Amino acid sequence: MNFFERQARARRSSSRLIVLFALAVLAIVVAVDLMVLLVIGPRPGALLASTVVALAVIGIGSLFRIASLRGGGEPVAQQLGGVPVAEDTRDPQLRRLRNVVEEMSIASGVPVPKIYVLEQEAGINAFAAGYSTSDAVVAVTRGALDRLNRDELQGVVAHEFSHILNGDMRLNVRLIGVLFGILMIGIIGRKILLHGRGFRNSATIMVVVGAIAAMSVGSLGMFFGRMIKAGVSRSREVLADASAVQFTRQTAGIAGALKKIGGLDGGSRLAHREDAEEVSHMLFGDGAGLRGLFATHPPLLQRIQALEPGFRPEHLSRLQAQWLANPPDGLQEDIALGLVAPGEALPQVDRALAVTPPMVAAQVAHPHDDDYQRAHAVVAAISEPLHDIATHREAAMPLILGLLLDDDATVRRRQQVEIAARLGAAAADHAAQLRETQLQDLHPMLRMPLAALAFPVLRRRPRPQLESFLDTVHAVVHADDQVSLFEYCLGRLLEVQLREALDPARYIRFGRRKPGNVKQEFATLLAVVAQAGNPGDRAAAQHAYLAGMQRVLPRDHLPYAPPAGGVQALDAVWEPLDALDPLAKQVMVEAITAAVSHDGRISVAESELLRTICGVLHCPLPPTLEQLPH
Incomplete structure (x- = not known):
């Protein structure tokens, strides 16, 4: 199954989600009407009112939650306590994570996603969230950073990139929004019951009884919500494991991460259990302790055996005993494993x-x-000073503009005038200086990856600054009325990705x-x-x-x-x-x-x-x- 077939499957899954949601809503409305029927009898007006109210509560709940997720993946990461990883971080664990994500991004041809760490989570877990590749977020737990070596971290990140590339994360974010609606009646009942304690008058007793009835209906919503998530998620997790192996061409990384989940006390559980329940379908491992029909992931041993058929339960028991005495340290394991060679050099510019x-x-x-090896080679070929410039807040814009400056001195001066008029003389001088010192002899294959590295810094700018920057890019590209294909494509790609990042729900x-x-x-x-x-x-x-x-x-x-x-x-x-x-x-x-x-x-x-x-x-x-x- 290739990318286009997976995209078509994702679209069909979206349609199935709508059907399943409609059936769940129908079941909840019927349950509400039955309760009204039992309490006040067969009164058509009351039954119509209860139907309308139930539909309104579900609809408003879903619309509210969908609206709260318009920012794409970031609201999900922040809800779970995620902390963004700075582009210029010098922390060894965070630098290792950023390197893995950047190389994976370049290897797969998508913008570098925003990277978050769930600092309060000791379990080993991760997720990808967002509507498109331009607003995607990859988040990993602190436990994953501490316990996984680079190969294992690479396997987990490759698993999440599979969700990004296959359209899974878009469906997963939608699922959070629509399922919130069918839980709304139960949430309202729980809130009423919580605030109704301590009162003893008859009206309050009736309210509490109503709250209990609402919670009963809510349990039906919880049942359907868990069933929908399990049905959508389980097969996708199996495919994402397989895609990660296909991507990295080795099973040891992702299998090792799964073994550590099974062998360590924290496993993949998240401390924020209520939030974990809401996002359980998008996590790398089971974060909410769901089992049986409600399990969003295949059994852990089954996932490991799909990667290593000879693995047995007693092997996991031995690992548990070993790690109980001496918990694994990811960075120390990296030292023991040694560094991986960057792979094949970049091809010659004139090579066919x-x-x-x-x-x-x-x-x-x-x-x-092969692509991951080349991505590693590409990142290694970008000098450290140039990499630092690409990830520096104040230098990212001049760097992109420097890539667009023309070889002809007359045209270049005209472009600098356009930059100075919009972003100031300092930005124009900085762009020219970067072109002369860093970019003039840059290999053509490094231009787009360099822009990809700068993308996370660019999208953090306020909307007015991004609008001015995009206007400047347009002016620089059209300064001589002879737009080259590279100038046009880089400018257009920047505009598409930045505009999607500004308003991801539109795409x-x-x-x-x-x-x-x-x-x-x-x-x-x-x-x-x-x-x-x-x-x-x-x-x-x-x-x-x-x-x-x-x-x-x-x-x-x-x-x-x-x-x-x-x-x-x-x-x-x-x-x-x-x-x-x-x-x-x-x-x-x-x-x-x-x-x-x-x-x-x-x-x-x-x-x-x-x-x-x-x-x-x-x-x-x-x-x-x-x-x-x-």
Whole structure:
């Protein structure tokens, strides 16, 4: 199952969630009506009123909780006591976590998510939350940082990235919102009962009786809520374990983390039990102690045995005895294991890569161990001073602008004027200085990863500053009225990701359009890509264009007509193409790949072009498109 099939499955799961929620609401309304029927008899007016009130309470509860989660993953992390990890942290454990997340992000082709640590949680657990890759949060417990070595931490983070890439976290956040509604009647009853204690008059007794009845109905809501979460979560956890192994290409990491959950007293339990119940379906391990039909995760031993078939219960007992006497220390285990080599060096700028459209489509949001090795190599290739600049609050904006400064001195001076007019002379000078000292000889494959490292710092800026920054990026890109494809794509990618981070709840829908509904948009995109890959050679560009169109619209005849506006013509295609059905997006990626690889090979620059286009259209690609030899 590839990325596009998993996206289609996630959309179907969303539909099933709506059906299950409707059935749960129906059951609760029937239960409320039965109680009214038992208390006051068959009065149609009273039954209608009870139905309306029950529906209103459920609806208002769900809408309220959904509204409270409009910020994406951050409200969930903060609710559980999460503390953000600073980009420039020097704490060894936090630095190790940030390195793992950054490398995983670069390997999978998505923006670096916000990183939180649940400092008060001694158990080993983690979760990913958010509506899109641009507002995603990855949170781990303090117990995971203390007890897991780097391989195990990598396995846990890879598991959570699977949820990010597969669309699971979007469904999980929605689930928190909708299920809150069916718990509302029970919550109201519990609050009334709590505040009704100590009173003895008859009216209060009637209120307490009503509260007990509401709590009884609430228990029905709790039953349905737990059943829905268990049904949605269990199979996804199995798939996420398998994806983590496929990503890191080793079972020892995630299996080791699961063994430590089973072998240590704290396990994966969260101290905040009520909050743990609400988010139980999105945790790496069982955080709320749910069992049987309500279990949101497969049995721990079953998960370990799926990774290591020879593992037996007595092995876990021996580990429990060993760790009782000498609890594991993740950092000390890292020292004993030694450092991992960064992997293969970056390819030469003029090197051509052999790819095929199905191969690239299969890599979308489906990184392998090769990609993780390359991500490690990419991060290692970024100098420490440059890495520090990317994660520094005051330097991130000048760094991005420095990447966009032109080689031509006249154009560059014009761009600096635009920067100074919007962000001040100091920012313009800083951008120019970074270009001259740090960025001039930067490998092309490091530009987008460097921007990805700066993204977490950028999105923490206030909205007015981000608006000014995006306006500055636009001005710098258009300073000479000759927008290169790299300038355009970097600017557009920044705008998409930052705007999604500012208002994540607006970007939660799966598309439903078919290729036949966006024919002209496909023609424009493929014409621009073909022209950019074959400048000055109209025949080769036309051949590339037709190769792409044959993939996506084989029965339609849309002649090659490169738009007069060049790359800026793409402004009109992003929204319609991003609204494509997930499986149609797979065809789209294959079509773009066919256009850039019409001669059987693509350059490193073209592979970066492909990655940026796919990033704008929410189809994240790994750092490079070929596979390392095994």
